Amino acid sequence: MATENPGTNCLLRDGDGNDYTDLKVYQKAGGYAKLKERLTMSRDDLREEVVKANLRGRGGAGFPAGVKWGFLPKDTDKPVYLVINADEGEPGTFKDRYFLQKDPHRLLEGCILSSYAIRSNACYIYTRGEFYDEIQTIDKAIADLYEAGLLGKNILGTGYDLDIYQHPGAGAYICGEETALLESLEGKAGQPRMKPPFPAIVGLFGCPTIVNNVETIAAVPVILDMGGDNFAALGTERNGGTKLFGISGHVKKPGLYELPMGFNMKKFIYEVAGGTLDDRPLKAVIPGGSSCPMLTPDEIDIAMDFDSLKTVGSMLGTGGAIVICEPTSMIDVILRISRFYSHESCGQCTPCREGTGWLYRLIKGFKDGTARPGDIDTLYNAAEHIDGHTICALGPAAAWPVQSVVRKFRHEFEAAIQNGGLAETA
Amino acid sequence: MPFEFSKEMEARFAKVLEKYPAEHKKAALIPALYLVQEQHGYLTIDGMKYIAGRLDISASEVLNTATFYTLLRKEPHGRFHLQVCTNVSCFLRGSDDLIRMIRDKCGIGPGEMSDDRRFSCEEVQCLAACGTAPVVQVNWDYHEKLTTESFSTLLEELQSREISAPEGA
Numbered sequence A: 001m002a003t004e005n006p007g008t009n010c011l012l013r014d015g016d017g018n019d020y021t022d023l024k025v026y027q028k029a030g031g032y033a034k035l036k037e038r039l040t041m042s043r044d045d046l047r048e049e050v051v052k053a054n055l056r057g058r059g060g061a062g063f064p065a066g067v068k069w070g071f072l073p074k075d076t077d078k079p080v081y082l083v084i085n086a087d088e089g090e091p092g093t094f095k096d097r098y099f100l101q102k103d104p105h106r107l108l109e110g111c112i113l114s115s116y117a118i119r120s121n122a123c124y125i126y127t128r129g130e131f132y133d134e135i136q137t138i139d140k141a142i143a144d145l146y147e148a149g150l151l152g153k154n155i156l157g158t159g160y161d162l163d164i165y166q167h168p169g170a171g172a173y174i175c176g177e178e179t180a181l182l183e184s185l186e187g188k189a190g191q192p193r194m195k196p197p198f199p200a201i202v203g204l205f206g207c208p209t210i211v212n213n214v215e216t217i218a219a220v221p222v223i224l225d226m227g228g229d230n231f232a233a234l235g236t237e238r239n240g241g242t243k244l245f246g247i248s249g250h251v252k253k254p255g256l257y258e259l260p261m262g263f264n265m266k267k268f269i270y271e272v273a274g275g276t277l278d279d280r281p282l283k284a285v286i287p288g289g290s291s292c293p294m295l296t297p298d299e300i301d302i303a304m305d306f307d308s309l310k311t312v313g314s315m316l317g318t319g320g321a322i323v324i325c326e327p328t329s330m331i332d333v334i335l336r337i338s339r340f341y342s343h344e345s346c347g348q349c350t351p352c353r354e355g356t357g358w359l360y361r362l363i364k365g366f367k368d369g370t371a372r373p374g375d376i377d378t379l380y381n382a383a384e385h386i387d388g389h390t391i392c393a394l395g396p397a398a399a400w401p402v403q404s405v406v407r408k409f410r411h412e413f414e415a416a417i418q419n420g421g422l423a424e425t426a
Numbered sequence B: 001m002p003f004e005f006s007k008e009m010e011a012r013f014a015k016v017l018e019k020y021p022a023e024h025k026k027a028a029l030i031p032a033l034y035l036v037q038e039q040h041g042y043l044t045i046d047g048m049k050y051i052a053g054r055l056d057i058s059a060s061e062v063l064n065t066a067t068f069y070t071l072l073r074k075e076p077h078g079r080f081h082l083q084v085c086t087n088v089s090c091f092l093r094g095s096d097d098l099i100r101m102i103r104d105k106c107g108i109g110p111g112e113m114s115d116d117r118r119f120s121c122e123e124v125q126c127l128a129a130c131g132t133a134p135v136v137q138v139n140w141d142y143h144e145k146l147t148t149e150s151f152s153t154l155l156e157e158l159q160s161r162e163i164s165a166p167e168g169a
């Protein structure tokens, strides 16, 4: 994992020689130092700091975390749950794994503070099943906290009780969608629920629930340490703080970097990540996970935040950029992406179940040389008919990248028809 | 063959149950199925029926969940299960070369198992390690930043490693 850090060192401290999985080391660096004080703060003041921080959800949708917490019913006699989304699975994304692997207490301290803020006494961490080693790391860190009296009943004598449990996923990307995650946590197949009601009203076991991404919650202790206003000031106007940005594909220094929100994408690729692999000409960039519409080289001089990327018709998503260079065929790229969504569709909604498979087969036709001239438009239209017709956002996530490739690289599809298929590239 | 938890698994199952409210025991289903899998190597109908009984749910509820998830296995794998990520970032960094190498060295392709049951191979989706692509997960172990050289060394090592009876996980 790369450690170079042109931003600040708030979140990413990999490579400073410390093993933060060790509770003592984490504490020595200031971790949990003010926990007692914070667990006696007013809950509203604590939430207010997170609101001030302009912390936009790091799971992909960018919803302000503090605001979401405010959607919980004010007085309920039901238990309230905090559920951490550690199902990280969007192709191009590998940031949550950093906390699970290297800095688990950042997440756990965030869980304690956030649970307290939302009046929850039970927190579940839903970790993707493939993360076997990370699951052991988190379990060990939780056990250490109980032993140190930092979890359980009456934490540090504050009168606040909290249990944290880890729950393993079992290999289904869809369970990253928050309501599918809740179904899965309840022991069922991961099929998303209709919204409303939103999880804040009817969530886990029918109770009010907040679902947040790992990185979102790991930022909470950092925010309280530096103050919400100061965190906000690190980023741009409506996008507070720094964030972990990933970069993979055809660059010299792929890896994970902490950068302020709004950092320029071109600079990210050419300066931070060292430029393109073997200095090959850049062809396309997927800004933040495979569901984001692709950008062409003339569109990448842009700030990486939730609002700016919208102005060029794409999204910040998870902040995991994928860089694609010549001579890779965009048909090969979109073939992998469409195969993924077709494989991961939960099968509940017909437009997604049937549509994602259709997209994949049509694209495969261009590769194999069986596509006919009308297929380019059929492909675009099929994608259009998935978008907006499904319960969850997996359908649109499958449709948008396809549409962007057809729009921006139509000539490659035309050439594939003319040449009777495609040679292998990468 | 009827299935029953070993003593060790019984203790771990009791720990799993503690995590969920007593009236929502079904939440323990996925962790419980992992325990069956760890003990037996994969999920059998008997194993699933056993869990249904332990969690007071129907066998069809168990089957419905078990068949939804790729990590819950309904058949045995080889001793070394080679899970090659061929999603976009790994593809861009040469994952297809790794698939080819498995074909050459182990004589199997995705979805296949070698005759001696030492190797099985599967193409998997993004393993959330794209910055260190290409990635292969062997059983639970991640192998990252692979090159054809390092992967070849790994396969040779697994090829010559002494193994006892075929193990599932």
Ligand SMILES: Cc1cc2nc3c(=O)[nH]c(=O)nc-3n(C[C@H](O)[C@H](O)[C@H](O)COP(=O)(O)O)c2cc1C
Binding pocket: A056, A057, A058, A059, A060, A061, A062, A063, A065, A085, A086, A087, A088, A089, A090, A173, A174, A175, A176, A177, A178, A179, A211, A212, A213, A214, A216, A217, A392, A393, A394, A397
């Ligand atoms: C198909 C799909 C997959 C998703 N996968 C993830 C994921 O792996 N991790 C995650 O945090 N959010 C994922 N999300 C977003 C969640 O539904 C949810 O918005 C998020 O967990 C909320 O946390 P945040 O507000 O802290 O970002 C996914 C959404 C969809 C539609």
Ligand code: FES
Binding pocket: A091, A092, A093, B085, B086, B087, B088, B089, B090, B091, B125, B126, B127, B128, B129, B130, B133, B135
């Ligand atoms: S694409 Fe292979 S690990 Fe993400």
